[in-house]
Structure formats: C-alpha cells, structure tokens
Amino acid sequence: MIGRMRERVVAACDGASKGNPGPAGWAWVVADGSENPARWEAGPLGRATNNVAELTALERLLAATDPSVPLEVRMDSQYAMKAVTTWLPGWKRNGWKTSAGKPVANQELVVRIDALLDGRSVDFRYVPAHQVDGDPLNDFADRAASQAAKIQEQAGSALGSAEPPPSPDTPKPGTKPGSAKSGGARRKSAGTRQGGASSSRTIKAKFPGRCLCGRSYGAGEPIAKNPQGWGHPECRTAEAAGQAG
Template sequence: MTIVAAADGSALGNPGPAGWAWVISDQEWRAGGWPRATNNQGELMAVLDLLRSTESRRSEPLHVLCDSQYVINSVTKWMPGWKRKGWRKADGKPVLNRELLEDLDAALRGREVRFEWVKGHAGHPLNEAADTRARAAATAYQQRREPDAGPGLIGTGAVRGAQPAPVPPPADPAHAETDPAVPTPALFDLLDLASEPTSSGTPTSHSALAAQPVPNPDHRTEVVELERTLLDPAVRGDARRLDELLHPEFVEIGASGRLRNREAIRAELLAAPALEADCEPLSVLTLAPGVVQLVYRCTARVDGESRRSLRSSVWERVDGVYRIRFHQGTVEV
C-alpha cells in the first residue's frame, strides 16, 4: 500500500524561528524545528524526517505531496549534478543546505518515492495540515518553548527522525547566565583538568552513552577529526590555527563551572602547558542545518596521571567551514 504524506516547512523571518512537519493523517504526523533557520531548510527537513520515520515501511511506495519546487527540483533534478561537482553549483559556488541534502540523498537510496507538487494555501487538506503544524512549531520556537512533536508513525514506537533541536545558547555569555529560558551553553576546555582532584572511586561506566552508535556521514566525521585537532598540543599553542577553529562567538563552560568567552580561552590555551589528550566519540548528532553536536570521552595525561572527562562540543558551519562554537566538560568520576 502506498503511503501518502504531505511535508511542509515554515520560517518566521526567513531566517528566523523555523518549523517543519509531515502529515499522513490526524493520527500520524510529526513536527519539529529550530530557533533559527530558513524556510527551505524546514521544507528539506520535513521530507528527511518523513523518510526516516517511515524507514520501517520502506518496502511500501511513498508519495510525497510538497508545495516547494526547491525541494522537488533538488532531489529529482539537481542533486546528481551537484554530487558530480563535489556539491557545487554550475557557477562553482557551494550548494546551500548541503548537510540536509546529503542526508536526504542517503535516506532516498533504495526507496520508491514519488514527489508531487501541490499549490500551497489552496485548500489541500494534507498540505494545509502540514503547513499548520510547521507554523505551530516555528511559533513555539519563537516563544522559546518546545513544539508539539506529534505521535509519529503508528506502530513504530520511538520515532527514528531527528529530534527537535534545543534552543542554542545566545552569543552573550552574561545573557546565558541570567536568562532561565535559554539552556546553558556547551563548550571546550582541558585546562580545568589540571586543577581537578583525582577520584579515588571506581569510574562510572556510562554504558548508556557508550552504547549509542556514532553516525558516519562525511560532515560528522569531519567534526570528530576537528575536535581531535583541537586536542593536539601543537594546535592549541598555535594562534593562527586557534583563530581558524574557534568561532567568533565561542563560549565555554569548563569542568570547574567557569564560563569563558573566546578571548579568554584563546589566551589561556596559548599560555597553558601542552596536555596529551584523546577523544573517544560517544554520539554525533545534527542539531540543525550546519550545526553538529559531538559528545565524547576525553582522556588526558596530567602530571603523569590519566584524567577522564565527558565533553560536549557544538560545531557550526561558517562559510563552508566548521568552527567550534560551544563546549562543556564534566570530570568523570
């Protein structure tokens, strides 16, 4: 039996608070979004999440109703050429929304999918339902609250699609500390390890984290390698390399709970003694287009002793290059 679904996206400001949704029926639908994204990103994510959510029924044809010519042309006409050119357009410029498009390309493989353009806001029941839920998700992010994610696909239990992304921390560290509606930022530090006492207890296994598979699309692998680069003592002592890797709005919460901005951590890294450290990835998640979170276990050698910590970094793609924007670390005991 063919699965018929409508997929739609919405952005309040474009870019601005954005939402996406797909609808099969009033009993089967799903929605999510981001605090800041574009309408096209919402449209792409709606289709991507629909494909992921219906993976358990991949043997059934999928008929996608979509009012975005951009999405339909991207996946049915332009993508093969973009891939041949290394994800560049005919004029040589990088393709926008590459991460979402790469994930869509992977999700479409082996699936029988037909796209049909429908005119938006023209009374089509499924399209109107998807539009309403996408706008509701965008409005929720505008109001700094979680959107209604919906029931997902009947009979599949937990939905496989991407989870609604958390509100990113603001650029102003003072605001991050005082605004209770905004989650605490997550960032990068090894310096506090030198001042942390060594635990005499048995290390926690953290088996729940360790059991999570690490996805391996190219852009996620790139983030893992960049994190390892930042752990290299030679890089940490190189002002030019630090400037390339640290986002202009980088902020960090260290293991001791200290909050530091880019200038402070840059100065401390350049002045700190070199530390030997390793990165053991535990999970790599795409939070939003061009935004990837890496959770990993860090093992560092401090005064000849091994110190372990659990760390979370957020990397943001800026002008085609990933730069670390947030980091947080907690000593593992």
C-alpha cells in the same frame, strides 16, 4: 514505522520560517487509507531559513516511514522538491558544486535526504500552498510547521497534541487570493509564478527571478505581483509594464 502490508503511503511535509531567516519549524503528516491525517509530527528549528525548514521536514518524513513501502510525498516547496530530484544528480557529479561552481547550499541536509531516498520508491507531487480548496494533507503540514515555528515546541500525534490551528495565510471561501482579507495567501507560491489576482502586497522572493523590466532580483529581495508575473514593486503597475515593452 509504517506497516509493510500497505501498497503505498501518502504523506505531506512542510517547513516554515517567520522572517526567513527567523523562528522556524518543520512538520510531516501521514494519511490513512482515506487520505485523512493519521499520524504527524512537528518540531522547532530555532532560527533558520525557509529552505532549511522545508528540507528538514522532508528528511524527518523519510526517516519516519518504512523504506520498503512506496511513498507519495506532497510538497508546496519547489526548491526542496527540485533540490532532491532535478538538481541533486548534477550536484553529485560536480562534487557538490552548483553549475556556477559554488558550494551547494544546505549540503548536509541534501546528503542525508539522498541517503534516505536510496533504494526506495518515492513519488514527489507538487501542490500549491494556501488554497481555499487545496490539498488537505499539505494544509495540515503547513499549519503544524507554522505552529512549531511560532511556539518553538515539539508536537505530534504520538504526544497527543491537538490538531494545529488554521493558517492565517489561507484565504476563507469566497475571498480572492491576494486580497487584504485573504491575509496574503500567496506567500509560498510567489517564487513559482502561479496565476492569480494582482496584489499591491510586497513579499520577499523565495527564488531568484527576472522582472518584466528585464532586471533580475535575488532570493530575499522584496517583490510584488504585476500583470505579467512577479517583479520589482516599482514595476507592478500596468503603466510600468507598457514602458518595459
């Protein structure tokens, strides 16, 4: 547990799934007073989705930190953050059903996180993933989760593990996001409609959304960046945008 003398603990957590679903892993990292990684842990999940990995990372972080000390959690998962802040109160009121009357996905994890959040001060902060000058704690957690997903082994500072290797999804300085050299740096931020250069790269949608053509797409469906956001690969050209208007 973190010592009780500290006024606030700053931490980050992240999950990864190679295939969504596919080999998955989770990780969290706690910072020292200078916001440098001081303590961390990562672990495998076998085959799981990105959402399960993200929620598991948050659950493990909350369980590993002192509930009497205020906590700042930095995350790049809009889903996990909204699940436990925006959507959770409504789910509980509705008997763990969504507004559409469907059972809440990953309910067991959300219930455990809700219990761990009870009575403690936790400030959630969204940070974009895979940025050249991104948040170093989030980057560390991302790298650790990715490595755990790949090798399916436990790691962490308590085990004397080496710092996780650089992520291939983070562009090198001087490389435009989304370019071929960046290694597809927009993998995690696709569902959040972050700004950035257009790319011909096709990825799987992390969240449901609506294309500029007016048709919707579901989570897991292939999407591509177009001049006005994310949508169907066939709608990504400027010509398609003009026809849709």
